[in-house]
Amino acid sequence: MTVSTGLSLHLVTAEGLPTDTLCAIVDAAVDGGVTIVQVREKTASARELIERTVRVSDTVAGRAAVLVDDRVDVVLAARDRGARVDGVHLGQSDLPVEVARRLLGAESVIGLTANTVEHLTVAAALRAGTVDYLGVGVIRPTATKPDHPKPLGVDxxxxxxxxxxxxxxxxxxxxxDDAADLRAAGAAGVAVVSAICGASDPRVAARAFREAMSR
Amino acid sequence: MTVSTGLSLHLVTAEGLPTDTLCAIVDAAVDGGVTIVQVREKTASARELIERTVRVSDTVAGRAAVLVDDRVDVVLAARDRGARVDGVHLGQSDLPVEVARRLLGAESVIGLTANTVEHLTVAAALRAGTVDYLGVGVIRPTATKPDHPKPLGVDxxxxxxxxxxxxxxxxxxxxxDDAADLRAAGAAGVAVVSAICGASDPRVAARAFREAMSR
Known part of the structure; x- marks a missing residue:
């Protein structure tokens, strides 16, 4: 992993927004302190997702890392287009992380969703450097992912x-206001969708999270 | 493209079948003369699709080519597992074929869906060797793909x-009984789903197509 900006504040993009709208949000959010932007669009075609990833990457312009949710081939295709895409975030039913690591190389960022003790046990058995971070949640109930598992809470x-x-x-x-507690609980970062994408001012919203994580 | 067996009879796998059932159909169909098996499972997770592709590849055991619908990363992941997977079939909204060719290499098989004059014009502008075949249809109305475009007929x-x-x-x-007309119309092959996957004897069904294509 080569993200000097760190893991502290991930923006996962809201789905279904026009690309221009999304890029305006991303621009403001990165300005406000987002360190990683994960492009997520579960129902888009590969071609739409490539286009959106290239646009987001152009908007971010190296100020934060850019990841794609799920699709390793979209990462490769966007890179083929000349976009700077740092890596991929994988769920438990996506490509195995060992395979993604071989396909993307040692310098890419690979994140893995891990919501249970079993997921963590499997992740712990991976060779060091296979995944750069684990996405652990959900913390509180959220409307973004209606089928989310039982909230973990900070504890x-x-x-x-x-x-x-x-x-x-x-x-x-x-x-x-969860950020300080989560940091104390060992969080390397927090990831949000609607708290920034749905905010009236995404820059201000991002700054509030970033400052809370820096305290 | 290195498929010595040719393009004459593609089996596109029916969706949602248990893998054991599917593999039994594939085994019989290849025995009956299928030359390319395309693994298609639009709603499966990447991990399920990898698993199914590996199982189909084991079943085919080199007797036919094996392609995966849509997902270049699944092709790469299945190869990483040691499976012989020859390539990918891409739709118009999937990864661009030029990118797929760069990712998969010159020896892989790449097919592209092309249902309109516009699609053919774009395909004609590709560098030679980018795609190995075009999938052109639909020929007649079919229940397999309820959102299919207007049937072309043989003409x-x-x-x-x-x-x-x-x-x-x-x-x-x-x-x-379309096969002879389609050959006369310039078809390098025919591709079927339910006519083989739904047949009481997939071996006999495949043989009927293969013989019709060989006449």
Whole structure:
């Protein structure tokens, strides 16, 4: 992983927004302190996702890392287009992380969703350097992912994060005033969707999270 | 493209079948003369699709080519697992074929869906060797793909196939007794789903198509 900006504040993009709208949000959010932008669009075609990733990458312009949710081939295709795309975030039913690491190389960023003790046990058995961070959640109930697992709360997050040496990023319903508690609970970062994408001022919203994480 | 067995009879796998059932159908169909098996499973996770592709590849055991629908990363992941997977079939909204060719290398098989004059014009502008065949259809109405475009019929297929030097494979509602007409219309092959996957004896069904294509 080569992200000097760190893991502290991930923006996962809201789905279904026009690309121009999304890029305006991303621009403001990165300006406000987002360190990683994950492009997520579950129902888009590969070609739409490539286009959106290239546009987001152009908008970010190296100020933050850019990841793509799920699709390793879209990462490769966007890079083929000349975009700077740092890596991929994978869920438990996506490509195995070992395979993604071989396809993307040692310098890419690879994140893995891990919401249970079993997920953490499997992740702990991976060769060091296979994944750069684990996305652990959800913290609170959230409308972004209606089928989310039972919320962990800060205590549940702490219990999972204590089981691994891999940096854990808290995701799902995280509020700015959770950030200090999550940091104390061992979070390397927090990831948000609607708290920034749905904010009236994404720059201000991002700054509130970033400052809370820096305290 | 290194498929010595040719393009004459593609089996596109029916979706949602248990893998054991599917592999039994594939085994019989390849025995009956199928030359390319395309693994298609639009709603499966990447991990399920990798698993299914590896199992199909083991079943085919080199007797036919094996392609994966849509997902270049699944091809790469299945190869990483040691499976012989020959390439990918891409739709118009999937990864661009030039990118897929760079990712998969010159020896892989890459097919592209092309159902309109516009698609053929774009395909004709590709560098030679970028795609190995075009999937052109649908020929007749088919329940397999409820959102299919207006059926071309044999004459419509002939009109499209005449516009390109790339081998054209007829797909969509093709019956064995269409095969001779489609060959006369310039088809390098035919592709079927339910006519083999739904047949009481997939070996006999495949043989009927293969013989019709060989006449």
């Amino acid at each position: 549940g997050f702490a219990a999972l994060a204590a089981r691994t040496d891999i940096p854990c990023v808290a995701i799902g319903g995280v509020r700015p | 419509g297929f002939a009109a499209l196939a005449a516009r390109t030097d790339i081998p054209c494979v007829a797909i969509g509602g093709v019956r064995p």
